Amino acid sequence: MIEAPIGYVDTDPYKYDYLPLCDIERDGLDSGCESLAVNCEPRTPGGKRGTPVQWRFAPKAIANPTWSDWQSQGGPTCLYDPDPQAVLRAIAARIANDFKQLPIQSAKVTVQPGPHTLKGMETNVFAAATEQAFDVVILGQNVHLEATPVEYTYNYGDGTSFGPTMFAGGSISEDEWGTKTRTSHIYKQTGDFRLTVTTGFRGTYSVNGGPPLPITGNGQFASPAQLVSVWRSETRQVADNCIENPTGWACPSSAGSNK
Incomplete structure (x- = not known):
């Protein structure tokens, strides 16, 4: 037996x-x-x-x-x-190691506003991951595995991170951009940053159609890097007309239009 x-x-x-x-x-x-x-x-x-x-x-x-x-x-x-x-x-x-080798699709990362945001502004970041299932053969037996996203670790690309947390975050309306969310981040410097989210998946497996059994530990899968460009904002009173003076402040051809 x-x-x-x-x-x-x-x-x-x-x-x-x-x-x-x-x-x-x-x-x-x-x-x-x-x-x-x-x-x-x-x-x-x-x-x-x-x-x-x-x-x-x-x-x-x-x-x-x-x-x-x-x-x-x-x-x-x-x-x-x-x-x-x-x-x-x-x-x-061997199931825990085999689980980590599965082609599990990592979470998709979204940034609001993006791909450009502002220095000192709350930038909303959220991840979207799905439950996935796989059928494989191990030691001649048919094994069904299921992977469920349960935690997220955010690496904002500027040396700071958040997590692991159970919160995936979520989309907000455009009129809410700049407000703090559970997974938002404030960039303190301008520049280009590569943001990633590592998703922890909990797994179960069943052999030859038997009852599902838990897999020890979580499989960790990182998302492709999302490029975020952080700009600074300045406010000035100007009287230039960009058509008449293309090099005026904040016009496309001026230095004031740079990040």
């Missing part, structure tokens, strides 16, 4: 077992295996065939339970592990 993976006893109410559906002969398949829909061909040249099995689960609290098939699995699956009893534990041991 295969118990729940180490470390997840308190979160998984089930215990697991598998039922071999036929015997693999040394030189091929017996008649029982040939009649099955699943084909457990060797995964590598010269390798051994897998063993067709039906995974089952039952409540841990019951000593001699009636086992139930994992119906969402859609049929038998193949075991290739030399010690089938250890397959769930082996998946549990």
